Amino acid sequence: MYELNITESLGQPPFRNDKIGRNLTEESLQIILDEMVKRGRAEWINVDGTKQCLIYWLRIDEWADIIKHWVEDKGLNGTMCTLYEITQDEDRSNEQLLGLDERILMKALRFLEKDGKAILVQIDDSYGVKFL
Known part of the structure; x- marks a missing residue:
């Protein structure tokens, strides 16, 4: 299991690629994580008012x-x-x-x-x- 803080993660690989000067938007990451939640691979959690997601290795x-x-x-x-x-x-x-x-x-x-x-x-x- 991995605990992903969306705000902190957007500026880090794999969500940011300095070689091509691009990074994933918060909206795009939200869509990906919402799909993972639907498939039982993640769960939204609220930690101190921040957007975080538990990423499961297994359902x-x-x-x-x-x-x-x-x-x-x-x-x-x-x-x-x-x-x-x-x-x-x-x-x-x-x-x-x-x-x-x-x-x-x-x-x-x-x-x-x-x-x-x-x-x-x-x-x-x-x-x-x-x-x-």
Whole structure:
């Protein structure tokens, strides 16, 4: 995942090309990002009143599928896991989940919950998940 600040990014590559003296307009970048949002590859966020977009390497449903396969491979169906256990797996059985941003992880877990594959449980100020 990448957090893109539109205002700051317009003056930087790949949105600016000094060799040909051109740069993408904010309107053009907005159109591109809106299309990415429609396709599930990005999400608009508001951080301190600035236009920002989360760019996903994978769609949320694809992350959910990776988590589901990890659960199956490790035999974790019916067990409870912390978010830390999912993203910091000690045996490195799934490099894709290692260090996954918690915002993406929570969206993927909510996707699995909606699909009846998991139950999110709030534990103090954090969450755990029971895989079904």
